[in-house]
Amino acid sequence: MEKGIRNIWLLNLSTFFFFLGISLTNPIVPPFAITLGASPFIVGLIAGATSFISLISKPLGGFIGDKGYRLEMMIAGNLLSLISGILYVTSAYTSNLPLFAFSRALHGFSMGIFFPSSLSTAVDLAPAGRVGETLGWRGMMFSLGNIIGPALGGYLSDYLGFVGAFSFVSLFSIVGAAFVVPVWKEIGRITDEEVSSESRAGYKALLRVSFVSTSIALLFFSASYSGITTYLPALYKHLGFPQRTFGLYMMVVGASSFATRLVGGRTADRIGPVPVSLGGIAVVITGYLFLNYRILPPDSYVSALLIGAGFGLAVPAMQMMALAPLPGKIRAMGSSIYTMFFDLGMLGGQVTLGYLADLRGYRAVFPILPLLAGMALISVLMPRIRGEVNA
DSSP states (O other): OOHHHHHHHHHHHHHHHHHHHHHTTTTTHHHHHHHTTOOHHHHHHHHHHHHHHHHHHHHHHHHHHTTTOHHHHHHHHHHHHHHHHHHHHHHHHHTOHHHHHHHHHHHHHHHHHHHHHHHHHHHHTOOTTOHHHHHHHHHHHHHHHHHHHHHHHHHHHHHHHHHHHHHHHHHHHHHHHHHHHHHHHHHOSOOHHHHOSOTTOOGGGGGSHHHHHHHHHHHHHHHHHHIIIIIHHHHHHHTTOOHHHHHHHHHHHHHHHHHHHHHHHHHHHHHOHHHHHHHHHHHHHHHHHHHHHSOSTTTTHHHHHHHHHHHHHHHHHHHHHHHTTSOGGGHHHHHHHHHHHHHHHHHHHHHHHHHHHHHHOGGGTGGGHHHHHHHHHHHHHHHHHHTOTTO
């Protein structure tokens, strides 16, 4: 295997194991916190600590990554995740709720350190003309980790207990770091010359239309998605469906997204990221419209198939549109800011749509989702309207 491709795949595997360790904790954090005596409010704070700390730490990860230490940041993120796993186990043995909360925050910090360099390095090391494909493969590894992780976490906690399940966080982190080390030994620092000829570029280049408009599109896109992940399970619970009903819905979304990511990336390489992004968002909008027409299972699983497929097509194309035109010297910071818009969209969507659901009920949320995704579609069009050549 060609060395460059081998290095990309070693980093893809690191991404898979890192997010496998993150996602396996998702289904077991609330019940474990309850066993430690946490109130519902504290359970919510602990569950959200990882996402919040990840959000505010991403600029730091991007800044250090742009100094040439992107591979080091990926190793550091895995090592911090390893420490988080050890602290999870310690909190389980000692029944220490504050220690568990700190462990969740540290795990969020590890994600903020790891994610920007993981994403930007995929663009840095992609073969010429294959940026979209490389992002597609990376996205598949990210999706696969998030598909397998929750099911694995539930299975491990059932059979091995909380201590056994949390131990796998450390195990997967060791494996994730091990995959980065040989790439780091071969490449060392990712220098300005390796990532871009525009080595003197400053962060003002982040103001280019393709980056700003795609980031805004991601904000609206993720806000619409928050309506599915937050309020569709709430509606199903309100209607008396078992929890596995929404679990199956998300499995369909994840599998469909996994299946189309490579298609989206390769197609973006051939025809450009704008039409692929538009097509993917259009498929998601179709899924939202179908969900409003058939919101109850099993018919609603058709919408899950469409939404997942649309996301799989759009996400690598949007990443390519936002990050590939950036000077390499600032790409890690660009990755951190770009992904922060996803976090902000999820948070803003949950709060805004939650206010609407409180006023008019859960069903009132879903007619808004096509409108939010439509705003994303308009934002993606802006580089084409402004005539940016690289878009």
